[in-house]
Amino acid sequence: MNPFSYERAADAAAAIGLAKGNAAARYLGGGTNLVDLMRETVERPEMLVDVTGLPHGIEPRADGGLLIGASATNTALAADSHVRTHYPLLARAILAGASAQIRNMATVGGNILQRTRCRYFYDTAAACNKREPGAGCDARDGFNRYHAILGASPACVATHPSDMCVALAALDATVHLDGPDGPRSIALADLHRLPGDRPDIETELKPGELIAAVEIPPLPFARRSTYRKVRDRASYAFALVSVAAALDLAEDGTVRDVRLALGGVAHKPWRASAAEAALKGRPANPESFRAAAEVELAAATGLRDNGFKIELAKRTIVAVLGDLTGDEA
Amino acid sequence: MSAHSDAAASRPGRWQPAVTQDPLLRKHGAQGSGALGQPVSRIEGPLKVQGKARFAAEFPYEGLCYAALAFSTIPRGRITALDTAAAEAAPGVVLVMTHRNAPRMKAPSLMMSSPTAAGASDLPVMQTDEIHWNGQPIAVVLAETQEQADYAASLVTAGYAPLPAVTSFDEARKTPRQLDNILGQPPVVEIGDAEGALKGAAVQVDQIYRTPRHNHNAIELHAATVAWTGDELRVHDASQLLDLTAGQLADIFGLEADKVRVSSPYVGGGFGGKCLWDHQILACAAAKLAGRPVRIMLSREGVFRIVGGRTLTEQRVALGASADGRLDALIHTGIAAMTAHNSCPEQFTFPTRHLYAAKSVRLAQEVADMDMLANTFMRAPGESVGTFALECAIDELADKLGLDPIELRRRIEPEKDPTSGKPFSSRHLIDAYEKGAERFGWERRSKAPRQRRDGEWLIGMGCATATYPYHRFPGGAARIRLTAGGQVTVSTAVHDMGMGTATAQVQHIAARLGVPLDNVTFEYGDTTLPRGVIAGGSTQTASIGGAVIAATEVFVEELLKLAGNDSPLAGLSLADVETRDGGIGHRDDAARFESYESILRRAGRGELVCEAEAPPPAEMEAFSMHSYGAQFCEVRVSEITGEVRVSRFLGSFDAGRILNAKTATSQFKGGIIMGIGLALTEETNFDPRTGRIVNASLADYHVPVQMDVPAIEILYTDIPDPQAPMGARGIGEIGITGVGAAVANAVYNATGKRIRDLPITLDKLM
Amino acid sequence: MGNALMNFTINGQSVEVEADIRSSLLDLLRNSLGFTGTKKGCDQGACGACTVLVDGERINSCLALAVQYQGRSITTVEGLGSDGTLHPLQQAFVEHDGFQCGYCTPGQLCSAIGMAREIERNIPSVVTADLSADSVAVDETELRERMSGNLCRCGAYNGIVEAISETLGKMQEGARA
Structure with a gap:
């Protein structure tokens, strides 16, 4: 681990002030990803600004939505009664991630900004355009079981590992940022980037910006929602494919509205907008679900080890929507 | 004062392997052997649960410094540039050692090439600019500090002149x-014309099975604390072969x-x-060069980089059978990856040498x-992956024959060892199957696949044979020390890595010497003790047993001498007596008895110390000796995602006498979970x-977690093996054998799909 | 950069120590303070051997920079029992053979105690069927999922769950006290 200085910020303004103009400064949340990457020398910050003292409240909004301080822990968010009642897909997504210990440490802001678990990104002996732009990508023709089937580029086939973000993407969450140029907001779905030719630039954050809060708009039908994670062991493993879904059925059994997002398939949490559009107004049955999944995965391409994820994603979409249809909660 | 055995003498009453039985077997059930088999809790348990058991990296030393390693990034070639300046200049750095300044050291010798050889590889260590693996x-x-060492190690940079390297198994196998x-x-073992018989057989199975590389991934990272005092070297190691x-x-x-x-x-x-x-x-060399004690603890990546694992195998099993389920041909061949510098060929054909007629x-x-x-031995090397291939093929044959797989095994049960022709010392495989089948509810298994489901989950059952050979290593010794107060200490440089060695040996010694458990201390884990055997090949318990038998014989003979003519034991010899009730008594005359304490007191002795070496393992030459088991598995397989969950598991073992019901059960379960x-x-x-291991982390190498493991049930025959010390065969490795096949066979029963490449990941079932 | 003077409460005792700012809480405990009961198995949050309790919550001390945890109350395996008496869970681990080599055990113990408190506080897990329930319906599956952050390569998983099942009530009384 490189030497660094450590500062604890009392509030967002202080944190931004400390990091301002210092490209080698990083905001430190729970540290569950950053400390790991520092130990691997993938991350080499010269200054850590501890932002765990920033707001961590989880507050229902008058409109029925929810405002979440970025320093709320993953556990706190999953355990929040409003989340459990109104956004069960979010609680389940968080709880499907990592271990209880890590969820106790990890913050909402840190979870959003965690980096890929691609082993070639972690191994400084391997070629990785994300770690070292222009170096090449050893994953493309290497072990790529966990890699992207959607939105990948020749430069990078890594996936975003978060479970929580998949649910947030489905919920149309907004991320409130703060930074040297003042506060601004961005849709979570727009925060993470596809790799293109600059996989090293992973988000739309500007230098010195931090995540202050996440806001989830009201979505009454999200009471009927869930998250399913498919992985290589029964717990404590990253997703091969995951599906977050909320379903709103009309009286006649057709889909009035639906939210669908995929994890483990792309460089960002993948909002399945095409599938959603294909489903609206259609009968809520396996044939419609499958057709929508086909639309969403039409552009998917497999690599040496991960081609199965295309069919797995389709099947999991169908299964999750089927569960939501059958469950008259 | 110490008495030593006369190895050449063969006196009446002495255990002669393959000829006589361990006298302890005679005492089975009698008073004094009551401690054997009891579920005694681990004697070191309280220390471990309080975090007080000190592991290799936890010994403090004045002036201790911390080590970190830098690793090559090419598989073969020469180092042409090695820049250590930045590392040397980094804060807190004491020494940077490379091949340029490392002390001159002899290369290790390959394990088993000599009595002191312990090398997993015989390559010299940091002596030249040559690179042999990535x-x-x-x-x-x-x-x-560790932080300083890790940082400085990250600053070392190297340039290489690569040489052509064979890093593809597909290339190497050519x-x-x-x-x-x-x-x-x-x-090679050939009996008759197996290929010809296969062609002519009424029913045939002929398949290729593949197993990948594995890593042990013990949770303790490899570590050592080392210190030199002059030319004396002290090593606190995490070791399963201390004396070597x-x-x-x-x-x-x-x-x-x-x-x-070395202690551990x-x-x-x-x-x-x-x-x-x-x-x-390297820690010893660096400590020598720096003149300071050194602690080294590998990173998890470091463990993957420099501690070998199980190699990959590709195996063919071909079975030719008559319609009534007798084997006309049994073929098991294949290839494993290895290096030119190690001694571990992954003996996957070994189970097939002894299992079926x-x-x-x-x-x-x-x-x-x-x-x-260098690849190396990992829990049941050979048998773990060999039984996967063999036992899947047997299941496939049973399916083709329309026979229950247990019935097929009944029909091919041999009367003697099928390849060596030797008699079995003790074999109750079919008993194990029958008891296991009844308990598991095997009769509820549907013969045809895909018959049971619960929603999206298909349910199936499978079984497979477990087997692992009995071995007793020669060369181990044991020392018995008896005090006037009746306390017994038995010492030998063996190992307890969690197998329960110390606890089982305390029970064994209490039973053998006829003393209460509380009076027994077992010393181990230190090379200052009498030479011990390695903890490997499930051999340690029997090997210690052989040494303790020999030491006990000397002990009894010495006590008889000390007892003299005024004792009720006067005139008796080793063959006439047994140890019981804290003393020695005539085998057939309860009245002729004198306690240990009385003998020592009358002889004016404060203690008696005896040491002896185990007799050579002649029983292994005379008999085919193996442990057996029947593994039963129930799986649930998602028809949607292909996810497999083991929902029930039962292991029914025939491993000789069980010395401790609690720790043995844990050994069996631990093997099954692996x-x-x-x-x-x-x-x-x-x-x-690149020849580089990619998933060098516990996040990416998936060992089972709690959620992957159901409640596992263990049965055992507890039938003593008449040829083994204590009647006990090893139990450390058999648990893992057969499991791969039991799971695969259950997956077939659930889904109708045969998966012949491990691991059975969900993509193979979609 | 460099070192910093840090303060903690460890097992009820105030501790002041100068340590490298880069030190993880795990390395600080083991190397600077001699609390070697807490174990290192991966140093990357993938095994749980380093689990300790911080203000009663279980965390992986290998991923925790010590400097970030100043002023907090840390409980390690050495602090579970009292005056030579084993904590009921420690006793149950011995009785049910919830370990073989014993290396993951301190982490398992701290994790289980933290888990008991999470259940007491009605924190759900991914296998909790009814997220809106007022309390967690504890069964074996709940315990297994919640303990899946603690690897045991010896495979003492059954004994661990048995020991926890037997002791859970007592641990929750302890957490309420």
Whole structure:
């Protein structure tokens, strides 16, 4: 681990002030990803600004939505009664991630900004355009079981590992940022980037910006929602494919509205907008679900080890929507 | 004062392996042997649950410095540039050692090549600019703190002149090599014309099975704390071969053997991996160069880079059977990847040599040399993956024959060892199957696949045979010390990595000497004790048993001498007496008895110390000796995602007498759980482009977690093996054998799909 | 950069120590303070051997920079029992053979105690069927999922769950007290 200085910020303004103009400064949340990457020398910050003292409240909004301080822990968010009642897909997504210990440490802001678990990104002996732009990508023709089937580029086939973000993407969450140029907001779905030719630039954050809060708009039908994670062991493993879904059925059994997002398939949490559009107004049955999944995965391409994820994603979409249809909660 | 055995003498009453039985078997059930088999809790348990058991990296030393390693990033070639300046200039750095300034050291010798050889590889360690595998240590940094050492190690940079390297198994297998022997056994066994018989058989199975590389991944990272005092070397290691490590280190550094002391009272899991690798040697060398004590603890990546694992195999099993389920042909051949510098060919044909009767047999295995880290022994080397292939094929044959797989095994049960022709010392495999089947509810298994489901989950059952050979290593000794107060201490330089050695031996010694458990101390884990055997090959318990029997004989003879003519024991010899009730008594005359304390008191002795070495393992020459088991598995397989969950598991074992019901059950379960990992989740990804292990972390190498493991039930026959000390065969490794096949066969029963490539990941079932 | 003077409460005792700012809480405990009961198995949050309790919550001390945890109350395995008496869970681990080599055990114990408190506080897990329930319906599956952050390579998983099942009530009384 490189030497660094450590500062604890009392509030967002202080944190931004400390990091301002210092490209080698990083905001430190729970540290569950950053400390790991520092130990691997993938991350080499010269200054850590501890932002765990920033707001961590989880507050229902008058409109029925929810405002979440970025320093709320993953556990706190999953355990929040409003989340459990109104956004069960979010609680389940968080709880499907990592271990209880890590969820106790990890913050909402840190979870959003965690980096890929691609082993070639972690191994400084391997070629990785994300770690070292222009170096090449050893994953493309290497072990790529966990890699992207959607939105990948020749430069990078890594996936975003978060479970929580998949649910947030489905919920149309907004991320409130703060930074040297003042506060601004961005849709979570727009925060993470596809790799293109600059996989090293992973988000739309500007230098010195931090995540202050996440806001989830009201979505009454999200009471009927869930998250399913498919992985290589029964717990404590990253997703091969995951599906977050909320379903709103009309009286006649057709889909009035639906939210669908995929994890483990792309460089960002993948909002399945095409599938959603294909489903609206259609009968809520396996044939419609499958057709929508086909639309969403039409552009998917497999690599040496991960081609199965295309069919797995389709099947999991169908299964999750089927569960939501059958469950008259 | 110490009395030693006269190994050449063969006096009446002495245990003669293969001729007489361990006298303890005679005492079975009698008073004094009551401690044997009881579920005694681990004697070191309270220390472990309080965090007070001190592991290798936890010994403090004045002036201790911390080590970190830098690793090569090419598989083969020469180092052309090695820049250590930045590391040397980093804060807190004490020393940067490379091949340029490392002390001159002899190369390790390959394990089994001599009585002190402990090398997993015989390559010299940091002596030249040559690179032999991707991940080879190229520099050792010592610093005042671990943080400083790690940082400085990250600053070491190297340039290389690469040489052509074989890092693809597909390439390597084009030029296979036939070894002279496979762990002392012939590499090829042929009885009759098996290929011809296969062609002519009424029913045939002929399949290829593949198993990947595995890593032990004991949770304790490999570590050592080492200190020199003059030419004396003190090593706190995490070791399953103490005496070999001490002897090998003495050889490497040119020391007298008694100048090296290695201890390892607690080991955080071994499974074959806690042997002598480069890190202990490098720590000793760096400590010598720096003149300071050194602690080295590998990172998890470091463990993957420099501690070898189980190699990959490709196996063919072909079975030719008559319609009534007799084997006309039994063929098991294949190839495993290996290096030119190690001694571990992964003996996957071994189970097939002893399990089933067949009219003709062909067994052969070859190796394919690769430029990689030396592979090594990992829990049930050979048998773990060999039984996967064999027992899947047997299941496939049963299916083709329309026979229940247990009934098929009943029909091919041999009367004597099918390849050696030797009698079995004790074999109750079919008993184990029958008891296990009844308890598991095997009759509820549907013969045809895909018959049971619960929603999206298909449910199936499978079974497979477990087997592992009995071995007793020669060369181990034990010392018995008896005090006037009746306290007994038995000492031998063996290991307890969690197998329950110490607890079972306390029970064994209490039973053998007829003293209460509380009066017994078992000393182990230190090379200052009488020479012990390695903890490997499920041999330790029997090997200790042999040494303790021998020491007990000397002990009894010495006590009879001390008892003299005024004792009720006057005139009796070893053959006439037994140990019981805290003393020695006539076997057939309850009145002729004198307690140990009385004998010592009358002789005016404060203590008696006896030491003896185990007699050679003649029983292994005379008999075919193996443990057996029947593994039963129920799986649930998602028809949607292909996810497999083991929902029930039962292991029914025939492993001789069980010395401790609690710790033995844990050994069996632990093996089964590692077998579930082998079946479903574990695979070391070796990149054929670079020869580098890609998933060198516990996040990416998936050992089973709690959620992967159901409640497991264990049964055992508890039938003593008449040829084994205590009647006990080893139990450390058999648990993992057969599990891969039991799971795969259950998956077939659930889904109708045969998966012949491990691990059975969900993509193979979609 | 460099070192910093840090303060903690460890097992009820105030501790002041100068340590490298880069030190993880795990390395600080083991190397600077001699609390070697807490174990290192991966140093990357993938095994749980380093689990300790911080203000009663279980965390992986290998991923925790010590400097970030100043002023907090840390409980390690050494602090579970009292005056030579084993904590009921420690006793149950011995009785049910919830370990073999014993290396993951301190982490398992701290994790289980933290888990008991999480259940007491009605924190759900991914296998909790009814997220809106007022309390967690504890069964074996709940315990297994919640303990899946603690690897045991010896495979003492059954004994661990048995020991926890037997002791859970007592641990929750302890957490309420």
